[in-house]
Amino acid sequence: MFRHVALLLFLAISAAPINVQAQHVESIEVVSYGIFGVGDQKSISDPRISTGERVNYDGSKIVKRTSTIALHQSEDKVVFGAQFALKGSPAGYAPRLRVVWLYPQPGLKNPQTGKVAFRDEYEIADWQVGRGQNLYWTLTAAWARVPGRWTLQVWHGGRLLAEQSFNLVKV
Numbered sequence: 001m002f003r004h005v006a007l008l009l010f011l012a013i014s015a016a017p018i019n020v021q022a023q024h025v026e027s028i029e030v031v032s033y034g035i036f037g038v039g040d041q042k043s044i045s046d047p048r049i050s051t052g053e054r055v056n057y058d059g060s061k062i063v064k065r066t067s068t069i070a071l072h073q074s075e076d077k078v079v080f081g082a083q084f085a086l087k088g089s090p091a092g093y094a095p096r097l098r099v100v101w102l103y104p105q106p107g108l109k110n111p112q113t114g115k116v117a118f119r120d121e122y123e124i125a126d127w128q129v130g131r132g133q134n135l136y137w138t139l140t141a142a143w144a145r146v147p148g149r150w151t152l153q154v155w156h157g158g159r160l161l162a163e164q165s166f167n168l169v170k171v
Contacts, residue, residue, distance in 0.1 A: 025088040025095050025129070028154050028162035033082035036136050037063040050108045050117035055138045067164070070171045071145045078145075081136025082152055082164040091130040098123050098155040099135055104148025104168075111143055145170075 039059030046054050062083060069080045088095070100121040107116040127133045135152060139145055147168045154162040 023088075023090065023093045023095070025086070025156045025159075025161070027087045029085040029087065030162055030164050031083040031085050031132065032062045032065055033164050033166075034062050034066040034080065035064040035069070036060050036079040036081060036134065038079050046122060049120040049122060050110050050115070051141070051144065052110070052112075054122065057136075060134045060136065067166050069150075069166050069168045071139070071147060071168055072171055076140065078139040079136050080139075080166060081134060082162075084133045084135065084154065084162055086127055086129050086131065086133065088129040091128075093129045094126055095129075095156055096123055096125045097127060097161075100153040100155060101137060102151040102153070104146060104150065106146070108144050108146055 036057075037060070038057035040057065042056045042058075044054045044056065046052065057079070060079070069078060071078070086095075086097075098121055100119060102119050103117065105118075107118045109116045124133075135154070137150070137152075145168070147170050149165055150168055151163060151165045153160055
């Protein structure tokens with residue numbers, strides 16, 4: 001008798017509907033792009049990229065919408081990039097995404113390492129579905145101020161989900 005009750009209980013639990021929502025990345029929308037105004041800076045060491053570090057800012061926002069970035073010799077810092085919206089399900093899901101920056105010829109030659117980079121890439125895993133994300137490049141060093149077409153891409157697995165290009169020009 002106990003076996004029959006246990007079997008019936010097991011079957012009832014097994015047949016009960018389970019509310020599990022599949023995790024899915026639908027798309028990434030480029031909301032805006034251009035020059036950023038930024039707050040306090042936080043540097044993250046990352047030896048895999050050309051500068052050796054990534055920079056995050058508190059309170060970053062687009063102050064000028066443009067895809068043409070003027071490289072003034074007198075400026076200490078230029079921060080440019082894009083604002084994105086991640087779409088998918090469920091809300092709050094944080095997929096592993098790959099950010100890629102592509103640089104024009106002759107590339108970025110870091111004088112400290114001697115290495116020339118035509119691309120940088122890194123992963124982020126804290127960007128949640130339903131939330132926005134700012135991705136940007138901070139130009140401070142003269143060697144990084146290479147004019148030409150710079151492209152920012154966001155990938156999920158083998159899928160290119162978003163791309164924004166910028167034309168950097170010396171003035």
